[in-house]
Amino acid sequence: MAKATVWSAGKISAKRYGSRKRQDEMKRMVMRNIRFRQKMRMQKGLCMQKGLCMQKGLCIVLAIGLFLTACASQGGAERKAAEYLREKYGTVSEGTVPKVILDCDMTYLGDDAMCLCILAEADRLGLIDLLGVAVTGGNSFVAEGTNATLNQLERIGREDIPVYMGTDEPLGGFRDLKEQEKIVGKIDHWGVMYRMEEYVEPERYHDLGSGYDRKWGYSETDPEAQSAADFMTEQVRQYPGEVTILSVGPATDLALACLLDPSFAPDTAGVIYMGTTLNGQGSYTPYADFNVFYDAEAFDVCLNSGFPSQTIIPSETSQWARLDKAVFDLLDKKGDTLTAQMWLDGQYSLYRRDSSRKTDCVDAIAAVVLLNPDVVRLQEERYVTVDTEVREAGYGRTTTRKGEGQEGVRAAFILEVDTALYWDFVTDLLCHTQEEP
Numbered sequence: 441m442a443k444a445t446v447w448s449a450g451k452i453s454a455k456r457y458g459s460r461k462r463q464d465e466m467k468r469m470v471m472r473n474i475r476f477r478q479k480m481r482m483q484k485g486l487c488m489q490k491g492l493c494m495q496k497g498l499c500i501v502l503a504i505g506l507f508l509t510a511c512a513s514q515g516g517a518e519r520k521a522a523e524y525l526r527e528k529y530g531t532v533s534e535g536t537v538p539k540v541i542l543d544c545d546m547t548y549l550g551d552d553a554m555c556l557c558i559l560a561e562a563d564r565l566g567l568i569d570l571l572g573v574a575v576t577g578g579n580s581f582v583a584e585g586t587n588a589t590l591n592q593l594e595r596i597g598r599e600d601i602p603v604y605m606g607t608d609e610p611l612g613g614f615r616d617l618k619e620q621e622k623i624v625g626k627i628d629h630w631g632v633m634y635r636m637e638e639y640v641e642p643e644r645y646h647d648l649g650s651g652y653d654r655k656w657g658y659s660e661t662d663p664e665a666q667s668a669a670d671f672m673t674e675q676v677r678q679y680p681g682e683v684t685i686l687s688v689g690p691a692t693d694l695a696l697a698c699l700l701d702p703s704f705a706p707d708t709a710g711v712i713y714m715g716t717t718l719n720g721q722g723s724y725t726p727y728a729d730f731n732v733f734y735d736a737e738a739f740d741v742c743l744n745s746g747f748p749s750q751t752i753i754p755s756e757t758s759q760w761a762r763l764d765k766a767v768f769d770l771l772d773k774k775g776d777t778l779t780a781q782m783w784l785d786g787q788y789s790l791y792r793r794d795s796s797r798k799t800d801c802v803d804a805i806a807a808v809v810l811l812n813p814d815v816v817r818l819q820e821e822r823y824v825t826v827d828t829e830v831r832e833a834g835y836g837r838t839t840t841r842k843g844e845g846q847e848g849v850r851a852a853f854i855l856e857v858d859t860a861l862y863w864d865f866v867t868d869l870l871c872h873t874q875e876e877p
């Protein structure tokens with residue numbers, strides 16, 4: 441791959457999307473998916489044949505009966521958990537069930553994963569309809585994020601939720617952050633643009649090289665063949681006015697969807713972003729937060745594409761919803777779901793060893809304010825603009841102004857959430873808490 445410099449960036453173009461190379465990649469991926477599914481179908485067929493030879497008719501009837509009883513009891517528990525949440529928190533998706541697409545830059549047991557778990561459990565309880573997960577580059581390469589999404593969905597028993605791969609490359613092209621740092625000042629050295637020498641194409645989600653995580657391994661399931669941007673535009677065409685997008689990674693794929701189809705953004709129900717900073721102080725560079733800095737052009741495209749409502753969780757709001765030992769104690773006390781267990785197995789010991797440990801979990805706020813707006817303690821309407829000049833220090837900086845008629849795009853900024861109520865709700869949801877009989 442040719443190494444891009446900061447100087448080559450800055451022009452808005454969806455150059456990889458729809459290119460010949462990309463089309464060839466997609467064709468190869470589709471073919472591999474078809475071969476994989478054929479193999480799985482053959483294996484399943486063989487298992488069924490073996491089973492039928494070994495079982496007598498009565499055993500089959502009994503097994504089916506037990507299975508149906510277990511399903512009914514599971515469904516009953518989920519219904520009770522949903523009723524409990526509606527009763528206790530009042531505002532969880534009253535009326536119609538919102539359709540949701542999560543667009544994220546996934547890692548293992550990070551804030552994108554918490555956001556996914558909250559949405560997957562809300563979907564399981566019938567509070568929302570999670571249409572699918574789009575994976576973009578940012579924290580991790582799309583290939584790594586895809587495998588991490590599939591693995592975690594398998595762990596929580598939700599491999600039925602479809603996963604769609606997007607692109608790693610910002611609209612203006614990859615940048616050499618060491619060069620950009622000379623202009624911007626100190627940049628936190630994390631995110632994939634600091635490890636481009638290890639780059640893996642999205643289609644290599646089961647061939648990750650140095651990005652392979654031995655503890656998790658490779659998923660058994662595969663992503664869908666359709667691209668993330670095509671998936672988003674198709675779903676919004678199918679359900680005009682009903683789909684809410686949660687954008688908790690760089691906005692590249694969302695911007696591609698906006699550019700591909702001008703009616704896409706206006707036809708959604710709205711968007712909730714995690715990104716921006718409020719006070720001019722950056723959280724990743726001296727001026728910008730990570731998500732907007734990764735692809736400021738994409739965020740600018742999205743802001744100006746006509747979403748009917750735009751809600752923004754700025755990085756400062758993170759302080760009101762950090763993971764700490766108290767949250768894990770609640771999960772431990774309430775939880776016997778696969779999701780609670782995944783978090784407890786993966787992280788509880790870290791917080792027990794160091795009870796002062798606190799971890800940012802800001803992406804999850806986007807999911808919680810969608811499900812239960814009552815957790816919001818302070819919200820302000822502001823007008824926002826973003827700096828997209830890549831040759832300047834303020835690349836990715838967002839400026840917000842209060843008051844009608846100001847320059848910029850109107851958005852609702854979530855400034856504070858009620859920490860205790862927030863985690864009580866999240867742990868009740870993840871653990872399917874229900875009224876004692």
Ligand SMILES: [Ca+2]
Nearest residue numbers: 545552688689
């Ligand atoms: Ca994220």
